[in-house]
Amino acid sequence: MNKPVDPAATITRAEVEDLLYHEAELLDTWRLDDWLGLLTDDATYYVPPNDKPDSDHRFTLFTIADDIVRLRERIIRLKDPNCHAEYPPSRTRRLITNVRITGVEGDTISVAANFAIFRYRRNELPREFIGRYRYKLKRYNGVLKISERRAILDAEELGLLGSVSFLL
């Protein structure tokens, strides 16, 4: 990958929305290798604990705090039929709304969005994962990539949501 270029002049909300909607489709259709292609080589993925939604994973026990190495391993796991919690894969539907560019600093574009993810599995309760996304995006060779994604759940505790075994 080449050096990222200054994005401030060129970024539009429509372009960010296109990326997020495309990402949602890849995740809902379980095209997980394609999804990895949306990420930078040092991307991170966080799901903070429900009781400390705005905390730092270095000091607080998260639900998920993946660096790119573990994220790639997570995809290997999710594609494996022995990933029992997600085999057969959950049916999910993601509604992404309230997309906003909240800042541009250096080569990093900060984005906020809301999500509602509906998840269905046979013999299980329907589950609704509601929350907000916080993204950091960077542009490489003109292509917008995800360098950090943080999925912050609104629920006070996971409770009946159970495991977070698929990608939020």
Place this chain on the structure above:
Amino acid sequence: MNERRNGRSNGHLVVEDRKAQSFSVNREVFVSPAVLEGENRAIFDKCWIYVGHASEIRNPGDFRTRSVAGRPIIFCRDRQGTPRALINSCRHRGAIVCREREGNARQFYCIYHGWTYQTDGKIKSIPGDDAYPASFDKTTRGLVEVPRLEHYRDFYFLNFDTDAPALATYLAGAKEYIDLVVDQSPSGRMEIISGMQEYDIKANWKLMVENSVDDYHLVSTHSTWLNYMRNSGVNIAPPKGHLLPTKGLGKDLGNGHLTTDNPNYRGRPVAKWISIYGEEAKADIDAIRKELVGRLGEARAARVADSNRNLVVFPNLVLNDGSSVTVRHFYPIGPDHMRVTAWALGPVEETEAQRARRLHAFLTFYGPGGFATPDDVTALELAQQGFAAWRDVPWSDLSRGMGKSDNEPQLHTDEGHLRVFWRRWSELMEPRA
């Protein structure tokens, strides 16, 4: 088994026959509301139940509210500094008087009629108390305190039975294994790290006891986690004749407590390096090890650092001392529904880098977003779904390792330690004459 096909054997739900080398648990114990009600009376009202850790209530006025043994509890340190377990229910008409999950309080206030309590539970004020008859004694109207609250090395347990033996007696051999956790701190002080994992499983709570120490399931349930370890450079090849990379033990610690005790192969923040931690962590983990050896001696340090132990304190506390330390308790919401709460535990002295490494290691395996726990949740829920046929397929089998002589150790992949739980459960739930 045929004579017991349709129900209990001699009225018992746990049936052990040493001669026939069989051990069976009737699946009624996982589905019956009557059994759950019996457990509430015979187990949760009688045993020492984990409520919290001293580090969660460091300062006077600090409190945590949680459900313990089915009751709403305020676990707090009163303003004079004494730890308390108060029942979170107004003496007047019952409403919860502390609604926050955690914080620091000067008083507890009931929003319904305004009764106010001190942090030691005593009544502070009752609005319009001149309307009460002369016989009404305010001093007896404080929040009800759980009769017993004791700790072992900062792990606080409560007991609703005034006549229960002391906690230290109750814990029996479990104390040694709690020591192995706490000795990881140079000052003997561990702390609960911020961030809770609170999730439900649609399965009976006793399945979590079994699952927490059942190493037989590791290969079939957690092959994706083993792959992750292998991809990270950990040697996961089992020695000949074994299911897992190391040969561990399953142990009876008395009073229904039990543990696995396994030579470590998967790395430990204290103090065994693996490549997942990164090259830069090597020297730091060497230093942790050196401190451990200097303080405890070579043998004891190796005991602390080189084994993984999943400890069950009867009935519902689990300390997993593996790739990180988890404190996990769980309680029944219904026969087919439990709530699990898990925390990470670490030495208070840890540097920022050490703490970050510990938390990273925690998430390789544990928790609702980990590489293993979600598959455990699935396994337990599938078992519970199968129990719908409990009248047709009444018995679960726990006989692994029963063919061994008493001198031969029970392995972690045997079920000797699971039988320890069930024997104690049976003693309390269906006492023999």
